Amino acid sequence: MFNHRHIETIKKECKAHKSYLFAIGFLVLIVSLSIFAFLLPYSPNAVNVGEALQPPSLHHLFGTDDLGRDYFTRALFGGRISLLVGLLSMVISTSLGVIIGATSGYFGGVIDNILMRFVDILSSIPWMILVTVVSIYLTPGLKAIILVIGLFTWMRTARLVRAETLTIKEREYVLYAKLSGQSFRKIIMKHIIPGVLPTFIVSSTISIANAIMMESALSFLGLGVQQPLSSWGSMLQDAQSTLGNAPYMAIIPGILIICTVFSFNKLGDIFRTMTVKKG
Amino acid sequence: MSTSNVKALIEIKHLKKYFPVKGFKARKKKQMLKAVDDVTFTIKKGETFGLVGESGCGKSTLGRMICRLYDVTDGEIIFDGTNIENLKSKALKPFQKRIQAIFQDPYSSLNPNMTVAEIIDEPLEIHTNFPKKDRLNMIKAILIKVGFKEEDMNKYPSEFSGGQRQRIGIARALAIQPDFILCDEAISALDVSIQAQVINLLEDLQKEFGLTYLFIAHDLSMVRHISDRVGVMYLGQLVEVSTSEELYKEPLHPYTKALLSAIPVADPDQKQDLGGDLIQGELPSPLDIGEGCRFRSRCPFAMDKCAKVAPELKKVDGERVVACHLY
Numbered sequence: 001m002f003n004h005r006h007i008e009t010i011k012k013e014c015k016a017h018k019s020y021l022f023a024i025g026f027l028v029l030i031v032s033l034s035i036f037a038f039l040l041p042y043s044p045n046a047v048n049v050g051e052a053l054q055p056p057s058l059h060h061l062f063g064t065d066d067l068g069r070d071y072f073t074r075a076l077f078g079g080r081i082s083l084l085v086g087l088l089s090m091v092i093s094t095s096l097g098v099i100i101g102a103t104s105g106y107f108g109g110v111i112d113n114i115l116m117r118f119v120d121i122l123s124s125i126p127w128m129i130l131v132t133v134v135s136i137y138l139t140p141g142l143k144a145i146i147l148v149i150g151l152f153t154w155m156r157t158a159r160l161v162r163a164e165t166l167t168i169k170e171r172e173y174v175l176y177a178k179l180s181g182q183s184f185r186k187i188i189m190k191h192i193i194p195g196v197l198p199t200f201i202v203s204s205t206i207s208i209a210n211a212i213m214m215e216s217a218l219s220f221l222g223l224g225v226q227q228p229l230s231s232w233g234s235m236l237q238d239a240q241s242t243l244g245n246a247p248y249m250a251i252i253p254g255i256l257i258i259c260t261v262f263s264f265n266k267l268g269d270i271f272r273t274m275t276v277k278k279g
Numbered sequence: 280m281s282t283s284n285v286k287a288l289i290e291i292k293h294l295k296k297y298f299p300v301k302g303f304k305a306r307k308k309k310q311m312l313k314a315v316d317d318v319t320f321t322i323k324k325g326e327t328f329g330l331v332g333e334s335g336c337g338k339s340t341l342g343r344m345i346c347r348l349y350d351v352t353d354g355e356i357i358f359d360g361t362n363i364e365n366l367k368s369k370a371l372k373p374f375q376k377r378i379q380a381i382f383q384d385p386y387s388s389l390n391p392n393m394t395v396a397e398i399i400d401e402p403l404e405i406h407t408n409f410p411k412k413d414r415l416n417m418i419k420a421i422l423i424k425v426g427f428k429e430e431d432m433n434k435y436p437s438e439f440s441g442g443q444r445q446r447i448g449i450a451r452a453l454a455i456q457p458d459f460i461l462c463d464e465a466i467s468a469l470d471v472s473i474q475a476q477v478i479n480l481l482e483d484l485q486k487e488f489g490l491t492y493l494f495i496a497h498d499l500s501m502v503r504h505i506s507d508r509v510g511v512m513y514l515g516q517l518v519e520v521s522t523s524e525e526l527y528k529e530p531l532h533p534y535t536k537a538l539l540s541a542i543p544v545a546d547p548d549q550k551q552d553l554g555g556d557l558i559q560g561e562l563p564s565p566l567d568i569g570e571g572c573r574f575r576s577r578c579p580f581a582m583d584k585c586a587k588v589a590p591e592l593k594k595v596d597g598e599r600v601v602a603c604h605l606y
Contacts, residue, residue, distance in 0.1 A: 172388035173398075176451070179346040180402045181368075181375035190401075194392040 009274050023266035026259055034080040042070035044077040045228050053246050062252050066242050074230055075252055081231040082260070085146055085215040086208040092150025093211075094204040097157025102196065104158070105165025106188070116162070123155045131214070135223045145224050149211050157203045161196055168195040202271045209264035216257050232257050287321040287357075288459060288491045289345065294318045294354035296340050300566065312565055314340040316515040317354070319592070322459075327485065327492040329506030329523065331499050331538065333562055337515040338495045342461045345493065346380055347371060359458070376406040379452035383464035385444035389436040395422070395447055396432035402455045417454065425450045425480060442473035446480065453484065459491045466501060478505050500542045503527055508598075511535045514565055514573045517592065519601045531601045533578050572604070580605060 014020045037044075048068035056063040062071035104115040122130075131148050138144035168174065168191065177187050212232075218224040219233025230238070232253040239249035295318075297311040315337040322328045330338045343349045344364075345356055351364040363374050379402070382388040389398055399418045407414070419429050425446045436444055445465065452460050462481070466474040482505060484490060496502045502509055506523040511534060519532040530536045563576055572578070575585040582604060590602045 171390075172382040172384055173390045175343075175348060176380060176382065176388060177401065179343075179348050179375065179378070179380055181372050181405050182401065190393075191390055195390075 010270060013270060013273055019266055020270055023263035023270075026263045027267065030079055030256070030260060030263075031083065034076050034083055037073065037076035037080060040070075040073045040076065042073040044069060044074045044230070046070075053242065055246070056248060063246070063248055065238070065249060066246070071249065071252065074235065075232070075256060078230045078232050078235050078253065079256060079260075081142065081225055081229060082212050082215060082233070082257070085142070085149065085225075085231065086212040086264075088146045089150035089153070089211040089215075090204050090207040092146070093154040093207055094157050094200065096151070096154035097203070098161050098196070098200055100154070101158035101161025102165050102188075102192065105162040106169060106192065108166075112162075115158075119155045119158055122152065127152055127214070128217070131218065132221070132223060135218065140223055140226055142225050142229065145215055145218060148218075149214050153207060153210060153214070157200070157207065160199050160203050164196045164199045165192060168192055171195075198271065198274075202268045205264050205268040205271060209261045209268075212257065212261055212264070285323045285325060288324045288359055289322040289493075290355070290357040291321070291341075291345070292319050292355040292357070294341065294344065294356065295352045296337070296344055296349060297352045310566065313515050313568065314565065315344065318512075318515075318517050320510055320517060320520055322491060322493060324458075325485075325489050325491055326507040327494055327505050329494045329496065329502035329509040330512060331496055331502055331509060332512035334497060335562060335565070336512045337565075338497075338512050339463055341512075342380075342463050342493060342495050346378055346461055347375070372406075376402075376455050377458045378461070379455070379457040379459070380461040380463060381445070381448045381452050381465040384468055385441045385448060388448050389444055391436055394433050394435055395427075398436070398447065399432075399451045399454050402451060406455045418450075421450045421454050424453070424484075442469055442476060445469060445473075445477055449477075449480065449484070453488070456488065457490070459493070462492055462494045464495055464497065467496060467498075474501055481505065498542065499527075499538050511538065514562065514568065516573060517600075517602070518574065519599075519603075520592075521599045521601075525599060531595060531599070531606060532574075532603050533580050533605075534574050572602075 014024070046069060048064070051060075051064050051068040052066055054060055054064045054068075056071075060070050060072065062075055065071050065074065100115055100119075104112045130152055134148050134152070135144060138148065171191075174187060174191050177191060182190075215224055215231060216233030216236065219231050220237045222237060224233055225231050227234075235253040236250055236257075239246070239253070242249055294315055295313070296315040297313050299306065300310040300312055318337075318341060320328075330341065332338050340349060344351055347363065347366070354364070355362055356364040358374055358378070361374070363371065366374065396415065396418050399421060400414055403409070403414045403417065409417070415432075418432055422429065422432055427443075427446070427450075436447065439447065445468075448465075465481075466477050469477060478501065481492065485492065492505070494502060494505055499509075503523055508520065509523045509526050510517050510520045511526075511532065512518070513534050519526070519530070519535050521531075526535065527539065530539050563573075570589065571587055572581075572585040572590050575581040578585065584604050588604070590604050592600045592602045593606060594600055595606055
């Protein structure tokens with residue numbers, strides 16, 4: 001799937017669009033920082049009331065929060081949660097989407113009708129209401145939020161994959177494989193899946209961005225991860241009470257969310273141009 | 280090539296393909312689209328049989344039934360003495376090795392995610408037990424045969440032009456040394472100079488390997504150069520089968536005449552006078568054909584009889600058959 005031609009295209013695209021370079025750079029930075037956050041001198045949960053609400057300084061890069069916890073450390077650990085939620089719910093939603101979309105497209109007929117009407121029903125309910133109602137029945141927490149986002153965002157992927165499968169199965173190379181006696185399983189593995197892959201990759205990067213947004217929104221409403229765990233969304237919520245004397249507490253997670261979502265969307269764009277160029 | 284006494288490779292007997300029409304009303308009425316309706320002909324070993332007709336006349340459906348991409352509604356397909364119309368997966372496999380196809384659209388007939396070597400390897404992998412290294416050598420040999428260099432095997436289809444891609448398709452069809460190749464509009468998507476090039480290649484390969492072709496096309500001009508015999512199809516039925524020489528010299532069926540008169544010529548003064556105007560109107564819907572001759576609604580020679588009795592295929596002289604009340 002990936003070879004030297006793709007790397008060449010990425011290099012060329014990055015030269016032409018500075019925003020791509022920023023996106024890739026930012027993602028590499030934020031992912032590696034969140035992974036290696038445990039190397040930081042402070043603990044994210046170490047309370048030190050004596051140093052509460054200190055503005056950003058060399059000592060505390062992002063300052064401290066109302067309990068005197070190092071905000072830089074908390075932001076990185078929060079990023080860990082946000083990225084984890086984004087990634088895992090993307091895995092759930094895209095695998096559901098690909099399986100349902102490909103089945104629907106390949107078999108067609110009644111199966112297609114039933115699955116797609118189900119997709120229509122789910123997509124017609126505003127996700128915010130759906131997710132809020134469902135999360136009332138689950139104990140709030142990391143697992144619940146990943147499941148809820150993953151289980152209710154696969155519809156778009158399913159539609160895309162279905163459309164792609166429909167066009168690919170009519171291509172003459174699939175007809176050729178059929179008449180040559182290629183097995184059903186190998187047709188799917190060799191022809192359908194690689195053909196769907198570009199769509200799938202683009203859609204999954206954008207799913208990550210969406211999931212991070214949803215997680216932030218839910219955590220902001222208090223339906224997301226619970227204390228002492230924090231995510232960027234819940235940090236935003238905590239910052240509300242101290243907005244007057246410590247605005248940086250809201251600005252920092254806000255900027256992090258914006259940049260991450262932007263970067264994942266750009267990553268989707270990069271993948272998209274790569275697949276178009278290949279055509 | 281003289282083909283009069285050669286054994287038949289493919290015999291098609293009363294072949295039919297009906298598609299159920301979609302929609303609630305149509306399903307209730309059990310409405311059927313008769314794409315191919317009672318077609319009988321033979322393709323002899325080593326010959327090229329041309330099949331022509333307008334879009335939607337069922338010629339591609341017929342070809343796909345021979346390749347067993349579509350199930351047969353009724354009738355027989357006899358390949359080299361064996362009925363293959365009802366064979367399923369395992370029993371069909373030896374025939375899938377002997378029947379290959381080249382498709383119309385050189386852009387959709389090759390998987391863009393696979394290299395040329397992987398594309399040509401597909402039939403080899405299915406039908407032979409050679410180790411990968413031997414297969415690669417076979418692929419190299421076949422690529423050189425159709426006019427490529429060895430290095431081209433690691434390129435992707437997007438790096439080639441339409442004509443080149445079609446040659447890759449030919450190489451893929453040839454790789455497992457089939458007896459029969461279906462060329463489904465194999466040159467229609469190419470421009471004229473490339474068409475000639477591909478036709479010449481197909482003819483050379485036929486001589487070298489003794490291949491049999493079924494050449495499906497919608498215009499008669501190119502079919503003339505490659506076919507030994509030509510069948511003309513109209514609305515799911517054959518209306519005339521003849522050697523290509525005779526067909527072009529003296530077309531019998533009014534529809535054949537119309538098709539021939541539609542071929543553009545370089546000098547309009549030289550145009551053969553075929554004694555009939557160009558046919559008018561569109562192909563009638565294959566959903567309600569009714570009784571009588573299917574061509575009567577557009578035929579300049581239609582008689583009363585044509586509306587009542589459907590003409591059967593009749594032997595006129597030699598090997599020539601035509602379905603028309605005029606003869």
